[in-house]
Amino acid sequence: MTFDAVDVIRAKRDGGELSDAQIDWTIDAYTKGVIAEEQMSALAMAILLKGMTRREVARWTDAMIRSGERMDWSGLSRPTADKHSTGGVGDKITLPLAPTVAACGAAVPQLSGRGLGHTGGTLDKLESIPGWRASLSNEEMLAVLDRAGAVVCAAGSGLAPADRKLYALRDVTGTVESIPLIASSIMSKKIAEGTGALVLDVKAGSGAFMKSVEDARELARTMVAIGADHGVRTVALLTAMDTPLGRTVGNAIEVDESVEVLAGGGPEDVVELTVALAREMLAAAGLAGAKDPADALRDGSAMDAWRSMITAQGGDPDAPLPVAKETHEVLATESGVLTRLDAFGVGVAAWRLGAGRARKEDPVAHAAGIVLHAKPGETVHAGQPLMTLHADDPSRFERALAALEGAVEVETAVGETSERPLVIDRIA
Numbered sequence: 081m082t083f084d085a086v087d088v089i090r091a092k093r094d095g096g097e098l099s100d101a102q103i104d105w106t107i108d109a110y111t112k113g114v115i116a117e118e119q120m121s122a123l124a125m126a127i128l129l130k131g132m133t134r135r136e137v138a139r140w141t142d143a144m145i146r147s148g149e150r151m152d153w154s155g156l157s158r159p160t161a162d163k164h165s166t167g168g169v170g171d172k173i174t175l176p177l178a179p180t181v182a183a184c185g186a187a188v189p190q191l192s193g194r195g196l197g198h199t200g201g202t203l204d205k206l207e208s209i210p211g212w213r214a215s216l217s218n219e220e221m222l223a224v225l226d227r228a229g230a231v232v233c234a235a236g237s238g239l240a241p242a243d244r245k246l247y248a249l250r251d252v253t254g255t256v257e258s259i260p261l262i263a264s265s266i267m268s269k270k271i272a273e274g275t276g277a278l279v280l281d282v283k284a285g286s287g288a289f290m291k292s293v294e295d296a297r298e299l300a301r302t303m304v305a306i307g308a309d310h311g312v313r314t315v316a317l318l319t320a321m322d323t324p325l326g327r328t329v330g331n332a333i334e335v336d337e338s339v340e341v342l343a344g345g346g347p348e349d350v351v352e353l354t355v356a357l358a359r360e361m362l363a364a365a366g367l368a369g370a371k372d373p374a375d376a377l378r379d380g381s382a383m384d385a386w387r388s389m390i391t392a393q394g395g396d397p398d399a400p401l402p403v404a405k406e407t408h409e410v411l412a413t414e415s416g417v418l419t420r421l422d423a424f425g426v427g428v429a430a431w432r433l434g435a436g437r438a439r440k441e442d443p444v445a446h447a448a449g450i451v452l453h454a455k456p457g458e459t460v461h462a463g464q465p466l467m468t469l470h471a472d473d474p475s476r477f478e479r480a481l482a483a484l485e486g487a488v489e490v491e492t493a494v495g496e497t498s499e500r501p502l503v504i505d506r507i508a
C-alpha cells in the first residue's frame with residue numbers, strides 16, 4: 081500500500097495514531113529514499129511531541145528490524161543473552177560482563193557502538209588493545225562465539241539500516257530525546273542481532289540520556305514491552321549515573337580497570353553492577369542454576385574467557401596498553417568529604433581530553449581520560465590529588481578543567497547523606 085508522506089506527518093502532528101500499513105510504508109519508503117530527509121525529520125519531531133501508542137512503537141520497531149537482516153544463533157549449543165546500556169560515564173561494564181557470562185555458560189553475541197558526545201563507546205575502549213578488530217563478518221562472529229562464548233563487535237550495515245539512517249537524522253534535528261524513538265532504535269538493533277534474552281541497563285542521572293528516574297523507568301518499560309512483543313525475554317535494571325562508574329573514564333585506562341575486575345579485584349561499583357547484570361542475563365537465558373558470576377570473577381574462569389575473546393578477535397591480551405604523553409593532577413582545595421563528582425562534568429572533561437569524538441568520523445585518543453582518586457563519600461585532604469587527567473596533547477587540559485568547574489564538591493560538615501543505590505529498580 082502506498083501513502084503520501086505529508087498525510088502521515090499531518091496525522092501524527094494532529095495527535096493521531098498511525099496504522100500498521102502507514103508505519104510499514106513509512107519505514108520502507110524512508111530506507112529506500114522515497115521519503116525525503118526533511119519529511120522524516122518533520123515526522124520524527126511530530127513523534128517526539130505527540131508520542132506513540134504501544135502498538136505503534138511495536139510496529140515501528142518491527143518495520144525497522146525488517147528493513148535489514150535478522151541474525152540467527154539457533155545453531156549454537158548454548159542459549160544466548162546480551163546486555164544493552166543506555167550509555168554513561170566510565171561505563172566499561174560490557175568488558176568484564178561478556179566474558180563473565182560466557183564463563184557461566186551462556187553465549188553473548190554483542191553488537192556494540194562507539195562513543196559520541198560525553199558517553200564512551202565499548203568499541204573505542206576495546207580498540208585500545210593492540211591488534212583487536214571490531215569489524216567481523218557474520219561467519220567470524222559465529223566462530224568467535226563458538227570458541228570464546230562471547231563476541232563484542234561492530235554492527236554490520238545490513239542490521240536495521242532504517243535505524244542507522246534515522247538515528248543520524250535525529251542526531252541533527254533535535255529529535256533524539258523521544259522515548260518511543262530511543263526505545264525502537266535500541267530494540268530494533270538488539271532484536272535483529274538475534275539474542276534470545278536481553279538485559280537492559282537503563283541509566284538515570286546527570287551522566288545519562290535520561291536525567292530523571294521517572295523518564296528512565298518509562299523508557300525501560302517501553303523497551304521491556306517491545307522485547308516481550310518480539311519474543312525476546314527482556315529485563316531492565318534502572319541504575320544510577322550521577323557519578324562515573326569505577327575510577328577510570330577513557331579508553332585504555334577503562335580496559336585496565338576491567339582487567340582488574342576480571343582478576344577478582346577492581347572497584348566495588350563496577351563489580352556490583354557486573355555481577356547484578358550477569359545474574360539477570362543468566363536467569364533470562366534459563367541458566368539461573370548455573371555457576372554464579374561472582375565465583376567466575378574469583379576463580380579466573382571469567383579472565384580465561386576474556387583472554388580467549390580478545391585473542392579470537394586478533395588482540396593481544398598481554399600487550400601493553402597506550403599510555404598518555406602528558407598528565408595533570410587536580411588537587412583538593414580543602415579537607416572534608418567528597419559529596420559530589422558529577423558524571424556529566426567528568427564525561428565532558430574526558431571527551432575534551434580526546435577520549436571521545438566530536439564528529440562520528442574523528443579518531444579517539446586511546447590513552448586519554450581521567451583517573452579518579454576519590455569517589456563520593458570518601459574523605460579527602462587539602463592538597464591531595466582528586467583526579468589525574470591524561471592527554472597526548474597538553475593544550476587540551478585547559479578546556480577539560482573548565483568542564484570540571486562545579487563538578488566536584490567537598491564538604492567539611494556532612495550531615496545525613498541520602499545517596500541512591502547503584503541499582504535503583506528492576507523492571508520485567
Ligand code: URA
Binds near residue numbers: 166256
Ligand atoms: N542508542 C540508540 O541506539 N538509539 C537511540 O535512539 C539512543 C541511544
